[in-house]
Amino acid sequence: MIRHTWPDTTTSPAPPPTAAGTFDERIPPQLRQELAAAFARPAAQQPEWPDSTALHAARTLLGAAPPVTSPGEIRLLRRELAAAAEGRAFLLQGGDCAETFDENTEEHVSGTVHLLDEMAGELSSTGLPVIKIGRLAGQYAKPRSKPVDVLGLPVYRGDIVNAQDPVPSAREPDPNRLLRAHSHACRTMNHLRTLRAGDVFASHEALLLDYEGPQLRADRAAAGQDVEVFATSGHFLWIGERTRQLDGAHIAVAALLANPIGVKVGPGTTPDEIEQYADLLNPGRVPGKLTFISRMGRDQVRWVLPELVERIRRTGHPVVWMCDPMHGNTHESESGYKTRDYADVLRELEVFFEVHRRMGTHPGGVHLELTASDVTECVGSASGVSDTDLAARYETACDPRLNRRQSLDLARAIARMLRGGSDV
Numbered sequence: 001m002i003r004h005t006w007p008d009t010t011t012s013p014a015p016p017p018t019a020a021g022t023f024d025e026r027i028p029p030q031l032r033q034e035l036a037a038a039f040a041r042p043a044a045q046q047p048e049w050p051d052s053t054a055l056h057a058a059r060t061l062l063g064a065a066p067p068v069t070s071p072g073e074i075r076l077l078r079r080e081l082a083a084a085a086e087g088r089a090f091l092l093q094g095g096d097c098a099e100t101f102d103e104n105t106e107e108h109v110s111g112t113v114h115l116l117d118e119m120a121g122e123l124s125s126t127g128l129p130v131i132k133i134g135r136l137a138g139q140y141a142k143p144r145s146k147p148v149d150v151l152g153l154p155v156y157r158g159d160i161v162n163a164q165d166p167v168p169s170a171r172e173p174d175p176n177r178l179l180r181a182h183s184h185a186c187r188t189m190n191h192l193r194t195l196r197a198g199d200v201f202a203s204h205e206a207l208l209l210d211y212e213g214p215q216l217r218a219d220r221a222a223a224g225q226d227v228e229v230f231a232t233s234g235h236f237l238w239i240g241e242r243t244r245q246l247d248g249a250h251i252a253v254a255a256l257l258a259n260p261i262g263v264k265v266g267p268g269t270t271p272d273e274i275e276q277y278a279d280l281l282n283p284g285r286v287p288g289k290l291t292f293i294s295r296m297g298r299d300q301v302r303w304v305l306p307e308l309v310e311r312i313r314r315t316g317h318p319v320v321w322m323c324d325p326m327h328g329n330t331h332e333s334e335s336g337y338k339t340r341d342y343a344d345v346l347r348e349l350e351v352f353f354e355v356h357r358r359m360g361t362h363p364g365g366v367h368l369e370l371t372a373s374d375v376t377e378c379v380g381s382a383s384g385v386s387d388t389d390l391a392a393r394y395e396t397a398c399d400p401r402l403n404r405r406q407s408l409d410l411a412r413a414i415a416r417m418l419r420g421g422s423d424v
């Protein structure tokens with residue numbers, strides 16, 4: 001029997017206030033206990049939901065809702081990522097920093113998918129198959145640097161939590177948004193399937209535990225095989241730089257999942273830490289299971305990345321190494337916009353490729369924030385966007401994205417780097 005009914009709020013006991021909650025009863029009891037312990041660990045960046053009854057109701061409905069993705073699709077991606085871990089494929093991951101409910105339109109989603117396609121076309125000159133993963137169908141939750149914004153209001157944490165409007169009521173976390181996010185994710189996933197017969201995979205940051213927990217499902221590949229737990233909210237989930245605490249909930253939960261998992265690693269990451277991530281998240285050393293997403297910043301990558309790659313190489317762990325050249329290169333423009341300079345993005349990528357070439361390891365992919373729209377959010381490249389242009393079309397809900405022109409320029413540069421040529 002599965003607990004998927006509206007709670008009788010007049011008679012039922014107080015719902016659990018934490019993200020630990022309850023899990024699909026088709027998950028074997030032992031695994032459910034392990035999940036409960038993992039979800040009960042300290043978790044950074046979680047909203048303070050004001051209404052625990054509404055949260056409980058939303059979680060219950062989410063638990064009964066159809067899954068966004070299927071275990072079969074997730075296993076397929078894991079197999080494809082195994083090729084990237086072994087140097088036989090390249091991973092292209094991209095999309096908005098923050099998907100929004102309003103921008104969940106045919107035009108916007110198709111635009112991202114077609115842009116990833118065009119970029120993959122540029123990369124095909126390398127001869128490596130390109131695995132395309134969208135920051136799509138679930139990228140609604142944002143970790144933030146500060147709890148309040150410049151107006152002194154509680155910060156916007158993504159459409160899954162609150163709204164962008166600069167008024168206090170809009171910033172109040174609303175648990176019904178968990179359900180809206182799930183509906184939007186299903187709509188987007190449906191559109192992806194319509195467009196590409198399922199061959200663009202969906203990914204998001206596994207940030208919000210109240211969204212992920214109810215969507216866990218058990219499955220076994222075949223009779224007689226072990227039961228695996230799948231986060232059906234997406235195919236590929238990653239743990240962000242702000243929530244990768246080794247003793248925290250996000251890592252403990254990810255360790256119990258069968259999905260391929262990414263971990264963002266910033267400039268403060270140590271070799272000991274990275275080895276522990278690998279041991280915790282992929283003790284079985286399954287190729288394709290674990291991806292490290294290096295996001296160091298253009299000046300730090302040269303100093304920090306080599307010893308991390310070296311440590312993982314020594315352990316023999318099969319991992320995909322990706323570069324996110326966006327998140328370590330954010331700064332405020334003179335006009336006050338959060339922006340990124342194309343030259344910094346390119347430079348970090350160059351060093352990333354150089355490090356892997358030197359160490360004989362495979363630069364397995366890139367992770368980018370981009371949109372097909374002609375936005376003016378990042379400066380530089382042949383796009384000609386300069387600081388003074390930023391105001392014209394600065395539309396992002398969170399971080400600055402590469403526009404179409406910048407993305408295609410970058411894809412061409414990445415193809416050259418991957419083929420072994422230098423770029424700048």
Ligand SMILES: O=C[C@H](O)[C@H](O)COP(=O)(O)O
Nearest residue numbers: 097142143144145146398399
């Ligand atoms: O997408 C990444 C983070 O959520 C983002 O960089 C945080 O932005 P902030 O520093 O404006 O909070």
Ligand SMILES: C=C(OP(=O)(O)O)C(=O)O
Nearest residue numbers: 097240241242264295327
């Ligand atoms: C929050 C993000 O990145 P990071 O965790 O690397 O800062 C992101 O990818 O949007």
Ligand SMILES: [Mn+2]
Nearest residue numbers: 097369398399
């Ligand atoms: Mn971002």
